[in-house]
Amino acid sequence: MAKPAARPAADGRVTTGTDGKDARRGAVMKQIGMLDLAGELAEVREPIRAGLDAVLDSRQFVLGPQVEELERRVSAFSRCRRGVGVSSGTDALLCALMAAGVGSGDEVITTPFTFFATAGCIRRLGARPVFVDIEEDTFNIDVSQIPAAITPRTRAIIPVHLFGQCADMDEICVVADHHDLVVIEDVAQAIGATYRGRRAGSLGAAGCLSFYPTKNLGGFGEGGMIITNDQAFADRCVLLRNHGQSGAYRHEYVGGNFRLDAFQAVVLLVKMDHLEAWNAARQANADRYTERLVDVPVRTPQVRDYNVSVYHQYSILCDRRDALREHLRGAGVGCGVYYPMPLHLQPCFADLGYTRGDFRRAERAADRILCLPVHPMLKAEDVDYVAECIAGFYRRR
Ligand SMILES: Cc1ncc(COP(=O)(O)O)c(C=O)c1O
Structure with missing residues (x-):
């Protein structure tokens, strides 16, 4: 792989x-x-086989009803109103940053102690990752150091819920609100985690999940999802994952091909149980x-x-x-x-x-x-x- x-x-x-x-x-x-x-x-093979057969019969291999059902299941599980299935956790981050309008010359605050994708996506959009050190005990971003990293160019904060534990989201959201910044949670490692009784991914403007096979909810290939309570944000992500296309060959945004496969949705739906x-x-x-x-x-x-x-x-x-x-x-x-x-x-x-x-x-x-x-x-x-x-x-x- x-x-x-x-x-x-x-x-x-x-x-x-x-x-x-x-x-x-x-x-x-x-x-x-x-x-x-x-x-x-061994626990999931048989129901997955049946689901894959259904996809073969339908011949709808990209997006489609299984992906939509997965979006409903995962967003409800994470107590979010919407889910947008995408091709990986990396693409979830990239698409969410695009939907937040992050671009060239912007700064995005995040942790230096995370998987590469968190900061790689910021850079790919021409923005600058601005790192803030971590807490010694939880390995998560040290919120007390965020204000000193904010400049007039700061657009967003990406806290990463590392190893399955949420960052201190209330504090992060207070700072973000004060400076009018978008908070995008990197939930790749934390599906199902709670922070003060609330689910990871439901705490900021949007959460980005990874379904890489090693994750707590892992597919048999690549996959990811953006979850959010913001309908307009979700609508933008839906367009962005499909080259920004709003109707046949009409493109509102320059997006990408971030679409999720039906096969992965079948696997993930069974594993959701x-x-x-x-x-x-x-x-x-x-x-x-x-x-x-x-x-x-x-x-x-x-x-x-x-x-x-x-x-x-x-x-x-x-x-x-x-x-x-x-x-x-x-x-x-x-x-x-x-x-x-x-x-x-x-x-x-x-x-x-x-x-x-x-x-x-x-x-x-x-x-x-x-x-x-x-x-x-x-x-x-x-x-x-x-x-x-x-x-x-x-x-x-
Ligand atoms: C913290 C974190 N962010 C982002 C990603 C990217 O996810 P993916 O591998 O699905 O692109 C991962 C996965 O390894 C991760 O652990």
Whole structure:
């Protein structure tokens, strides 16, 4: 799959809880992956087959009734009035920024500690990403630093609900209202999360979801959605995802081809039936890790008391991170570093003029973070095994 190597493989070959032969030692070793797409597939294969057949019979492969139903289901789930299905989470961000009128010379405030797409989309529109450091405990944007980053050119703020936990949206919206800025939530990792009882994606002007296969609600390919309570905003997105076309070959805007496939909608509709249970399973796994790691010298995730996280990732901060990662791999445990290089240090953003030291919390997190398997197919004994491997690493050295 043409995705950066740093992202977890989405090929379904990863397994968990199964025992594999360790050829060198001739022993049986646990294999616990970051994902278990095969396990998910076992729960959804048959209804998906039936849905795909219906699409084949209808021969409407792009947009159509399945996409419309998905838009209704996902927007209702997220307590938004509208959903606009698009071709990826990246395109959701791009389309939402276009709908907000962001363009050349504008500035958009966001976090440097996120997946590349968040800032990449800002740049692609000729606007400038303006980074603000993160909170040390939640990894989300530090709202107290936003006002100092606002200039007359600032148009929007993109808070990212990283690893499944919402940023401090009330504070962000107060600042945004005061300066007349649009707030676009990056909800790629947080479908179903709540902030003060409200759903992620319903808190700003619009939310952008990703249905990449590794996400809490993942398709069998690329997909995304813009969710919003603003009808006019949704209407603009509907046009923008189809080259800005308002009628046959009449184009109101220069948009793009951001349309969602019917096949993906079928998969996602079936998986929607499992989303709450799968999110709850992630939360149970996370709680178990936190219990098991209580006496281990790593920092477990901190969730604010007004937030419910859906644990897209269970991220610990640890000393000797790379050695721990190797130790876990040697014990058959997959883990990931999200993200190893903050965005202000990426080569493609060199012209923005940032240097190392500008966002120290993001830089420290990049050096110390490690994400453990937390997917819904994980069993309690798998969590215990991973936690014990970590405890063993720090006991021995
Ligand atoms: C925070 C964040 N934003 C945006 C995206 C982009 O989504 P997609 O991969 O569907 O384009 C992702 C997905 O990796 C993400 O994690």
